[in-house]
Amino acid sequence: MTRNPNDAAVDARAAELAAMSEEVLADLGIGIMAYVRKLHPKDMESLFPEVPPLQDNVTLWALLNADGTPILLADSREAAVANAFEHDLEMVSLH
Incomplete structure (x- = not known):
């Protein structure tokens, strides 16, 4: 079998990443990368404590920094993504 030069x-x-501490890994991408997450009312309090209680059928979208800290709360995924692009944040996908 031939080994790829890369x-x-x-x-x-x-090996470099494996040797990093959790703190260093957590800081990678802060202010550079972000992701969008669908939020239900029960999730709001932990990320956005200032938001008043919402009805159970409301769905909102959060733009979160690479470390999971909230940046923005929006009423649509498109609005959250647009805000990320306005602030030159690289969008990443989570699965």
Whole structure:
């Protein structure tokens, strides 16, 4: 089997990341990367404590920093994504 020349670089980067502390890993991407998450009313209090209680059938979208801190609460996914692009944040997908 032939080894891809990029494999060594990938292995080196993986070793570098594995050696990082949790604090350093948590700080990667802050202010650079963000993600959008669908929120239900029960999730609001932990991320947005200033939001008054909402009806159970309301769905809102949160734009969150790479470390999970809230940036914005929006009524549509499109509005949250647009805000990320306005602030030059790289969007990442979570699964």
